[in-house]
Amino acid sequence: MKTKASICLTGGAGYVGSHACLALAARGIKPLTIDNLSTGSRDAVRWGPLVNLDLRDTERVTEALINYNVDTVLHFAASAYVGESVSDPLKYYDNNVGGMLSLLTACAAAGVKSFVLSSSCATYGIPDNIPVVENEPQRPINPYGMTKLMCEQMLMDVAPLTDMSYGILRYFNVAGADVSGTLRENHDPETHLIPLTLFAAAGWTSALKLFGGDYETPDGSCIRDYVHVSDLVHGHILAFEHLRANGGNLTVNLGSGQGVSNFEIVEMVERVTGRHVPVEIAPRRKGDPPVLVGNTSKARELLGFVPQRSDLATIVADAARSMGLEAAHAISA
Structure with a gap:
């Protein structure tokens, strides 16, 4: 039996994802979180159901999206340490690109209508112009940035074939914490x-x-x-509201x-x-x-x-x- 939870956050147990869950809850929305808890915290998932699974398990992700009647996905889950991506690139291609492939496959099967991707300024590499605009050439200089660029391209290729609208949000450096003190930045190891x-x-x-x-x-x-995490998640909410209002696909910087x-x-x-x-x-x-x-x-x-x-x-x-x-x-x- 389907339950009412139309928004799914991947990586909702992590730093940005949990702040997004908090912001959605303040608007009366209880999002579904899909997270394997490899870096996120179960304690941070307080405002909706948690399905503990790896995004690369396509069959179970599809099942979760269908069971919870998901029509919008906010995709936060990723390995995100630049230095580690240089020393262990295979991990990043497996988790970030492999996870994206599986998630897009599941979204197509489940009939998801809107997809918001957490991308990164790392896709620009060393830009020719500062401040960077969205049409700046994307020349990543580390595997992390390359995986995010590949995820962007995958989304742009797949979405038109599945009647799915999309927003690509290129983050700059996220920092800060919810002003109420409910959540904070808590990575292990901490690199920020x-x-x-x-x-x-x-x-x-x-x-x-x-x-x-x-x-x-x-x-x-x-x-x-540097962009405050609360401002960043507000940008996500604006993006999915834009998509739900048939505002059209978009790619924007958030900083x-x-x-x-x-x-x-x-x-x-x-x-x-x-x-x-x-x-x-x-x-x-x-x-x-x-x-x-x-x-x-x-x-x-x-x-x-x-x-x-x-x-x-x-x-x-x-x-x-x-x-x-x-x-x-x-x-x-």
Whole structure:
């Protein structure tokens, strides 16, 4: 017997996926989560049913989509460590591309009507122009970015044959935590810069390791575009509402549109927490472009996407609060 749960999130037990579940629940929607819990947490699935299975199990994924009467899929599940993708590319092609192949097969069999793909700015590689617009040539420089590009192409090839509309959302660097404190960023191992900087500020690690201090940037460190996780998931909600309203397929960047250097992250964490951050400069990491900042005007025009919490002070303050590191004093925007 079919149950009422028309939206499915793959990877809903992970960082971004669980925040998306929370945001949907606030709108009265109880999404289905499909997650194998290899990196996600069962405790993070609180706002709808969980089906614990691997996306590469096509038959069981199809069964779940049919049983829960799913018409919209938000696809978050993926291996997402750039460094690991360089050292173990087969894992990334197996999980990311293999998982996408299986999921698209299941969606076709189950009659899914809308598909929103979590893609990445890593598909651009080292762009010719900053900020990056969506028609910038896509030349990934690491296997992670290549798998995301392949997933984009698979979706564009398959969707027209299955009467499925799609949205491709190219993330920039996701950070922060839900303002209520219900959820936080919690990877194992943690590789993201802002939580690692907070770990160093708290004394939970001996020092923050920054990869490269000799880039051709104003302070020698990498520059990235940071978007608050709550703004990012709001972008997903806008995207699936756009598709359900027959607004047409779309491919957009989701970011803040502002570049922030690694050293500026360190300075902001010290300012927010009132704690010193010991820093160790390590050699550059293979696969890291010097600068990645997105142009988000297309998302604003098509979806009305306007980030509300993606200034650096708010991102760091929300992340610090979620880890029990209260702000030392008020931070002005």
